[in-house]
Amino acid sequence: MYFSELVSRLADGFLITVQLLGWSGLFAALIGTVLAGMRVSPITPFRAVGTVYVNTFRNTPLVVLFLIAVVGLPALGILQDSFFWRAVIALSTYTAAFVCECLRSGINTVQPGQAEAARSVGMTFGQTLAIVVLPQAFRAVIPPLASVFIALTKNTSVAAAFGITEATYQLSNLIRDFPGSLVTNFIGISIGYILIVAVISGTASLLERRVAVAR
Amino acid sequence: MRFGRTKALCAATMLALALGACGEDTEGGDVEVEDSPEFPAGSTMAELGEEGVTIGVKFDQPGIGFLEPGADDPSGFDIEMAKIIAAELGIAPEDIEWKETVSDNREPFLENDTVDMVLASYSITDERRNIVGQAGPYYVTGQQLLVAADDDSISGPEDLEGKKVCSVTGSTSIQTVEEKYGADPIPFDTYSDCVTQLQNGSVDAVTTDGAILLGYAAQDPENLKVVGEEFSEERYGVGYSKGDTEFCEFLTDTIEASIEDGTWEEAFQATLGEAGVETPEPPDLDPCV
Numbered sequence: 462m463y464f465s466e467l468v469s470r471l472a473d474g475f476l477i478t479v480q481l482l483g484w485s486g487l488f489a490a491l492i493g494t495v496l497a498g499m500r501v502s503p504i505t506p507f508r509a510v511g512t513v514y515v516n517t518f519r520n521t522p523l524v525v526l527f528l529i530a531v532v533g534l535p536a537l538g539i540l541q542d543s544f545f546w547r548a549v550i551a552l553s554t555y556t557a558a559f560v561c562e563c564l565r566s567g568i569n570t571v572q573p574g575q576a577e578a579a580r581s582v583g584m585t586f587g588q589t590l591a592i593v594v595l596p597q598a599f600r601a602v603i604p605p606l607a608s609v610f611i612a613l614t615k616n617t618s619v620a621a622a623f624g625i626t627e628a629t630y631q632l633s634n635l636i637r638d639f640p641g642s643l644v645t646n647f648i649g650i651s652i653g654y655i656l657i658v659a660v661i662s663g664t665a666s667l668l669e670r671r672v673a674v675a676r
Numbered sequence: 677m678r679f680g681r682t683k684a685l686c687a688a689t690m691l692a693l694a695l696g697a698c699g700e701d702t703e704g705g706d707v708e709v710e711d712s713p714e715f716p717a718g719s720t721m722a723e724l725g726e727e728g729v730t731i732g733v734k735f736d737q738p739g740i741g742f743l744e745p746g747a748d749d750p751s752g753f754d755i756e757m758a759k760i761i762a763a764e765l766g767i768a769p770e771d772i773e774w775k776e777t778v779s780d781n782r783e784p785f786l787e788n789d790t791v792d793m794v795l796a797s798y799s800i801t802d803e804r805r806n807i808v809g810q811a812g813p814y815y816v817t818g819q820q821l822l823v824a825a826d827d828d829s830i831s832g833p834e835d836l837e838g839k840k841v842c843s844v845t846g847s848t849s850i851q852t853v854e855e856k857y858g859a860d861p862i863p864f865d866t867y868s869d870c871v872t873q874l875q876n877g878s879v880d881a882v883t884t885d886g887a888i889l890l891g892y893a894a895q896d897p898e899n900l901k902v903v904g905e906e907f908s909e910e911r912y913g914v915g916y917s918k919g920d921t922e923f924c925e926f927l928t929d930t931i932e933a934s935i936e937d938g939t940w941e942e943a944f945q946a947t948l949g950e951a952g953v954e955t956p957e958p959p960d961l962d963p964c965v
Binding site: 531532535536541542544621622623624625626630633634636637638639640641643 | 780784842845846847862872876878879
């Protein structure tokens with residue numbers, strides 16, 4: 462009875478955790494890539510915007526971003542209906558800064574000669590970045606990028622205090638209903654997070670092996 | 677973004693001010709401290725009387741257990757009851773060591789003796805009585821609904837199907853509306869966060885014990901109102917280490933004595949009474965097992 466309840470509630474919770482992770486991860490990857498492109502672009506205002514973004518959001522505590530998104534946005538009449546998307550906004554704006562810096566370090570590993578060669582055959586900056594530089598940069602940063610997404614997985618638990626019924630919220634319910642099984646409750650939730658992290662790091666090492674380049 | 681943050685900050689500041697205002701003038705009646713009371717040697721009472729007492733209370737529930745920003749000691753009905761019990765042990769209110777307990781750590785704190793007893797809007801339940809002792813109840817209240825003043829669509833718990841209802845993570849209130857009435861649960865860390873979400877239109881209702889909601893409605897009567905009858909029964913008890921029947925008898929006797937001599941009523945009127953809650957009939961206490 463306790464065990465089936467434990468499993469079904471954790472399943473409910475982790476379903477939402479995974480959805481949060483998926484959407485925030487996707488947006489963070491997109492925004493982060495655009496930002497990284499901006500930070501290495503030859504156009505000064507772009508570089509400035511990229512730098513300001515990274516320095517602002519990387520240095521703001523996640524809880525503060527959650528407060529702005531969850532308390533501030535609806536006060537302005539934005540996204541009043543959905544706690545989920547407000548949480549996604551907080552998580553992805555935060556994580557995008559880390560994705561950007563991770564990618565930028567990857568871009569720096571690509572020898573300047575590559576970009577020069579691309580330019581000399583007439584490619585624009587966008588083409589150089591998308592076709593020549595970024596594919597090589599991604600390969601170099603798979604391990605740190607996996608760390609960023611693992612951190613994101615654990616950061617989703619902050620959402621439990623901001624209206625989202627994800628895994629950590631279910632843990633509180635389990636503690637309330639089964640205060641005698643504290644240890645099992647914690648082991649259950651840990652296994653859930655460990656599984657997610659295992660999938661991320663597994664995928665990362667698989668990718669790393671498949672796209673590795675001998676230099 | 678910038679504007680959002682400023683507004684959020686303003687809202688937070690206003691809330692803090694409002695809460696502060698609520699906490700004012702809730703100094704309870706003075707309790708008479710027992711002069712070196714006699715207890716059987718080796719009993720918990722004798723031990724606490726000598727070594728002092730640590731009591732686990734809430735710091736975030738106006739009227740019940742609330743630590744005002746800047747204040748040294750918490751105030752509220754739970755706090756007054758704790759003072760009455762400590763006085764019976766021969767401990768003056770200023771010598772009590774207060775320890776904040778949140779909903780999740782009340783049992784662990786009792787089990788590993790971080791606190792000697794818990795008075796933290798601690799509802800008596802069978803599951804909890806399996807692992808800790810709970811004497812009382814010293815107060816019986818029930819869950820109600822706080823909604824926007826211009827909202828006529830919710831008049832009771834039956835109207836909650838599919839509505840967004842905010843309460844504190846891990847509370848019994850959020851469980852009731854989710855499991856019994858099909859509401860969409862919105863968990864936050866504190867009730868004041870929930871009230872903010874209600875004020876900005878993100879949730880349809882806030883639910884918890886009526887006494888707490890009345891406090892918030894009193895702070896913003898133009899925008900908030902409490903609707904419906906109480907639809908659950910929360911019986912606040914005093915948590916202690918499981919199996920200490922002697923201590924339980926002492927707690928039960930102390931609470932009963934305070935009901936008889938009127939200190940219970942005084943304590944209530946000085947705290948929850950100030951927030952507009954009518955003094956209820958004193959509850960019947962459970963026997964110690």
